[in-house]
Amino acid sequence: MAHIDPPGGRRPAAPSAPTAALARCVSVEPAKFAAAHWGRTPLLSRADELPNPAGFTDLLSTTDADELLSRRGLRTPFLRVAKDGELVPAARFTGGGGAGAEIGDQVLDERVLELYAGGATLVLQGLHRTWPALIDFARDLGAALGQPLQVNAYLTPAGSQGFATHYDTHDVFVLQVDGRKHWRVHPPVLPEPLEKQPWGGRADEVSATADGPTALDVVLAPGDALYLPRGWLHSAQAQESSSLHLTVGVRALTRYALVEELLALAAEDQRLRATLPFGVDVADPDAIEPELTETVEALRDWLLRAEPAAVAARLRQRAWPAARPAPIRPLAQADALAALDAGTRLAPRPGLRWQLAPQGEKVALRLFDRSITLPAQCAPAVRALLTGQVCRVGDLPGLHDDADRVTLARRLLREAVLIPA
DSSP states (O other): OOOOTTTTTTOOOOOOHHHHHHHTTTOHHHHHHHHHTTTSOOOOEEEGSSSSSTTTTTOOOOOHHHHOOOOOOOBBBSSEETTEEEEEOGGTTTTTTTTTTTOOOOHHHEEEEEEETTTTTEEEEEEEHHHHHHHHHHHHHHHHSSSSSEEEEEEOOTTTOSOOSSSSSSSEEEEEEOOOOEEEEESSSSSSOOTTTTTGHHHHHHHHHSSSSSSSSEEOOOOOOEEOOTTOOEEEEEOSSOEEEEEEEEEOOOOHHHHHHHHEEEEEEEEHOOOTTTTTTTTTHHHHHHHHHHHHHHHHHHHOOHHHHHHHHHHHHHGGGSOOOOOHHHHHHHHHHHHHTTTEEEOOOTTOEEEEEEEEEEEEEEEESSSSEEGGHHHHHHHHTTTTTTGGGGGSOOOOOHHHHHHHHHHHHHHHHHEEO
């Protein structure tokens, strides 16, 4: 079918994969979502307001969930089971894998059936690492948000509720796949909680707030989506039939992460490493007061000299490993290595975060799990490859001949920085 350009001779550009992934989760423009909702207030998006009104079955269907539970050799912790607000011990639904599988924690489908038929909720965890459609979706959505994330699926029998009212220490997108689920959302008892501030430590406050008026009381139908910032209380109950929904958990970086990294770097300051006075009584506030005053002064002086580049490097080491790039195919990659020549076409590994930085007479290619040192003259070629400006090995800029270009391409292919185009 021929494409017809609109007046002016240009077609509107298709949305990028990250933009399209976010658009599946929220019914407002990204800028409005960032300004009005991100980290602030919930957002309900109905199926007819989203670009895929058919829903989310392309990401994970009930048939797919059955496949995972029965034929994929699933192990803990990739499955959790909850009933009456409590987690079911894994020993009740796992066991030996049979001949040739010398493990004792494979999910047993018969036990899963027994628990699910008895009203238990099944939680398929880490689907951003195990299910192809969600691997790709999570990578694209993570790129749009600039944050690492995880994807779980919740299968709840009709009329059941897996967990009592609680809050999460990460933001979530709830994507209703199948069935209907009644969500009750209450304001936070602790706005923007950190990971080390889980709801269990405030159970009485959570319970009291859950008995009060709701901020949102809705039933999600297939294709609906709900965004909840961290800290917002919520509970969910399946309605007249079983329910399947996806929960995308976003592990947001916080200002407290900056504080943690600043304090880690503060170990470089000798004044802050100084020993407290001999024999000081640490239980005596009067004895500690002068030391505290001097420490605060030293810390203030050091913070004023803190280098943003040093903090950024530590944040990179914290965040990048939590968001893996697209999987590679080791066998196809090995075949491409064997056949590599100047005519080979290569592409950047999707979702790969990278940074190219000078390092004396060399250049460092920083990745999510390591740093690769290369001759400085390779920098233009590496940048051209990873930005998609060129894909044919023989077209790489900055190198003397095809032998050098092939050598560089082979290194980057072997390091899984590039993939066959």
